[in-house]
Amino acid sequence: MDLRVFTEPQQGASYDDVLRVARATETLGFDGFFRSDHYLAMGGDGLPGPTDAWTTLAGLARETRRLRLGTLVSSATFRHPGVLAIQVAQVDQMSGGRVELGLGAGWFAAEHAAYGIPFPAKRFGLLAEQLELVTGLWRTPVGERYDFAGEHYTLTDSPALPKPVQQAGVGGGAGVPVIVGGGGPRRTPALAARYAAEFNAGFPELADLPMLYGRVAAACEEIGRDPHTLVRSVALVLCVGADDAEVARRAGAIGRDPAELRAHGVAGTVTEAVDRLGALAEAGAQRVYLQVLDLADLDHLDLVAREVVPRLG
Secondary structure: OEEEEEEOHHHOOOHHHHHHHHHHHHHOOOOEEEEOOOOOOOOOOOOOOOOOHHHHHHHHHHHOOOOEEEEOOEEOOOOOHHHHHHHHHHHHHHHOOOEEEEEEOOOOHHHHHHHOOOOOOOOHHHHHHHHHHHHHHHHOOOOOOEEEEOOOOEEEEEOOOOOOOOOOOOOOOOOOOEEEEOOOOOHHHHHHHHHOOEEEEEOOOHHHHHHHHHHHHHHHHHOOOOHHHOEEEEEEEEEEEOOHHHHHHHHHHOOOOHHHHHHHOEEEEHHHHHHHHHHHHHOOOOEEEEEEOOOOOHHHHHHHHHHHHHHOO
16 A cells, blocks of 8 residues: 655645655655645644645655655646646656646635635536646647637647656556546546546545445446556545554644544554554555644654554555
8 A cells, every 4th residue: 555645734834844744754665745735724824824836846856756746636726727737747857757636626715815816616617627638738749739629728729848757648557647536426536537547535434435436436437447547545634643642642733633533534553543544445545645734743754654554464
């Protein structure tokens, strides 16, 4: 099972804070470092203020060597798809081909109001067109042109440059992996089946995982795609301690109840964390994003790397 560290820097972190966690993530052997794409804290003052996701990832691309890097997830409301395709391709080049793009419809109206970003009531169409455009621009052979006319976007005679190091593809082929997630019963699974290399279930009820993965598998089969070419992942909050007292301390540091975290996250003692990860694997998860909310507590990651990872099958 792949384990990736997932952070929420909008809650209060500078680039240096993020870099420190990313370097620890790499040194400790985790598979990847991912971050949210938000511009407003969800509770608290958020000091020193937000860091832009793709600007941050560009920096990390030059200051790490092995980690997979990406967003979980960027909002389709934040960037024109042509601009996003250029940004991701450039960061992929800067990283030597280690970037992944998580893309969603966006949901946090307050951050749009705070920074003057339009927040249309209906956003799923934006997401669908962005997925088509970004992957279409990357797929277009060098020397050819790309055109698109949709309800939301029009591209005319685009040179479709630059290209990422990972040549675009889906269904298990080479390319910048696209991550699509959500709990919708039909439209989201259909988008994942068509465009994504990975389907992510974000903070689900654990009993719902087989159903969520089953919907995406069915959507793949409907279009003739092998469901096994789509990676199944889940994102859950992390709160592990050497004993109950340490679990309680770490839960208190992020303002959460230990019992609630044990019920819904990868939380508790080392044995409990190992058991939860095993249960996730049995439910079909191949990759887990461990949401780390206290970015100052690097000992937390060290404990997971030293005590949890070696006990996974």
